[in-house]
């Protein structure tokens with residue numbers, strides 16, 4: 462049997478709509494309500510009047526309350542990944558804290574999201590450093606963090622960046638495609654699926 466080609470995907474913002482939950486926990490910690498359009502940077506403490514310590518407290522509370530296992534899916538993520546999984550192996554790479562591994566894997570299995578592997582990058586590391594260590598090449602990668610997406614695209618991998626306020630601050634680059642939905646990703650990959 463022919464070996465399947467591989468598609469890589471991020472988790473937060475791509476499979477799960479993590480931002481509303483994160484803002485809810487930021488509110489729990491700081492008492493301040495923020496809105497999606499205010500999240501103009503990937504790191505919330507860089508675009509909101511909150512500290513890195515607030516963000517860390519929110520993270521810890523999310524972990525304690527098992528919130529990584531009960532997020533909402535991004536529209537179209539499950540259907541498209543299921544369809545892609547017929548032709549490709551799906552590899553998830555996330556910058557979530559490593560403590561969230563069990564909750565994250567349980568979530569994917571419970572929701573029926575197909576994945577062959579899930580990798581957690583070390584804090585402060587860039588996804589492209591891990592990707593370069595893999596013995597295989599991705600056909601495509603789906604990511605919402607701008608610097609990760611740019612790095613992956615620059616390495617020659619076709620990269621789809623789901624559009625959000627936090628990734629609009631810099632220009633495009635070769636191999637980097639800004640998309641507004643999973644539907645667009647599916648359409649773009651349709652030739653590979655037929």
Ligand SMILES: [Mg+2]
Pocket residue numbers: 471472473474475604605606
């Ligand atoms: Mg993300």
